[in-house]
Amino acid sequence: MILTVTPNPALDLTWRVDRLIEGGTHRADAGAARAGGKGLNVARVAHAEGADVLAITTTGGRVGQEFAAELGASGVPHALVPVVAETRRSIAVVDESLGDTTIINERGSNPTDPEWAALLAEVVERLPGTRVLVVSGSVPPGAPDSLLPMLIxxxxxxxxxxxxxxxxxxxxxxxxxxxxxxxxxxxxxxxxTGITDPVAGARSLIARGTELVLLSLGAEGMLAVTASALVHARLDEPLAGNPTGAGDAGVAACAVLYAEGVRDPEQILRRATAWSAAAVLTPLAGDISPRWTELEQQLFLSYPDPASFRKDPS
Known part of the structure; x- marks a missing residue:
């Protein structure tokens, strides 16, 4: 099973407009509301692709009620830890003419220490039988610095x-x-990290204790960086669409392969890049296009010199 934890969930609201004009008034069809947050997006994608998943997160207030109802209707297995603070909202406005997306994320409110303890206890209870733990997304302002280290x-x-x-x-x-x-x-x-060289920045994280860094480069694709390997994957042309949730789809791909016992950086990178690209082709975060298999075959993989990613100081 893949267990996902979302420390700062959000009710994702998405509207599509013909053209987004700063300071203007816009009309749109009814927007879409979806229980979101990065870990939930990961769980949605993995679940849709047939993986055994369980999503753990918090929920609170009136927004939390709508959040819980939508998540229940989605069919994604989940466990909700009740909190007093209102679940936050995330607003995405898609400009149809340009293909751009403007996002406004509420910061969220920090649960109490007992509520965090309840979340951690829920994770511990579910770990037997878990093959991969995913902790994804921001933490609310004021959250204890020890939260992520404890989950890890x-x-x-x-x-x-x-x-x-x-x-x-x-x-x-x-x-x-x-x-x-x-x-x-x-x-x-x-x-x-404060390091502008992406490979050096990624390897500084490896020096701290991680094994693999999957580095999203937007339209330029993705890097897989380990202490000894560097692999770059990209499409020949960037895809137009909604990039919201693309990174989450890449995490879902990595989690699914890790759950299957795959550790090869190239194989993980290929699937993560394809799922990220396929997410751009869908209107809402947490979905990927079935074209991902086609996109995976179209990827260009290379083993570049790390110096090729350094920016020219001039």
């Missing part, structure tokens, strides 16, 4: 690989705690 520690103590997708100082804490796989994007990596 309980996974490691159970002998379960831990995949983490987060940003900021939490990314460094996850590496220090020994997360098996980290999946930042290029901007998140620079923000966390």
């Amino acid at each position: 520690a309980v996974g490691r103590d159970a002998g379960v690989p831990v995949i983490v997708d987060t940003s900021g100082p939490a990314l460094l804490r996850a590496a220090d705690a020994g997360a098996t796989v980290l999946k930042p994007n290029a901007a998140e990596l620079v923000e966390a």
Whole structure:
């Protein structure tokens, strides 16, 4: 089973407009509301592709009620930990003419220490039979610095690989705690490490204790970086669509392969890049297009010189 943990869930609201004009008034058809947050998106994709999953997250307030109802209707197996704080919302506005998406994320509210303890206890209870633990997404402002290290520690103590997708100082804490796989994007990596060279930045995380870094490069594809290997995957042309959830689909691919016992960076990179690209072709985060098999065959894989990713200081 793949166990996903979402520390800062959100009710994802998506509207599509003909053209987004700053300061303008827009009309749109009814938007879509979906229980989201990065870990839930991972669980949705993995579940849709036939994997055994369980998504653990918190829920609270009136927004949390709508969140729980939608998640229940989705069919994705889940366990919800009740909290007093209102579940946050995430708003995506898709510009149909340009293919761009503007996102506004509420920061979220921090659960109490007993509520965090209940979340951790739920994870520990579900670990028997778990083959991969995924901790994905931001943490609310004010969350204890020990939260991610504790989640990683309980996974490691159970002998379960831990995949983490987060940003900021939490990314460094996850590496220090020994997360098996980290999946930042290029901007998140620079923000966390202060290193502009993406390969050097990724290997600084490996030096802290992680085994594999899957680094999203947007339209330029994805890198798989280990202490000794560097693999680059990309399509010949970027795809137009909604990139929201593309990284989560890549994490889902990695989790599914890890659950199957696959550890080859090239194989993981190929599937993660294909699923990420397939997510761009769907309107909502948490879905991927069935074209992913076709996209996987179209990928260009290379083993570049690390220096090729360094920016020219001039």
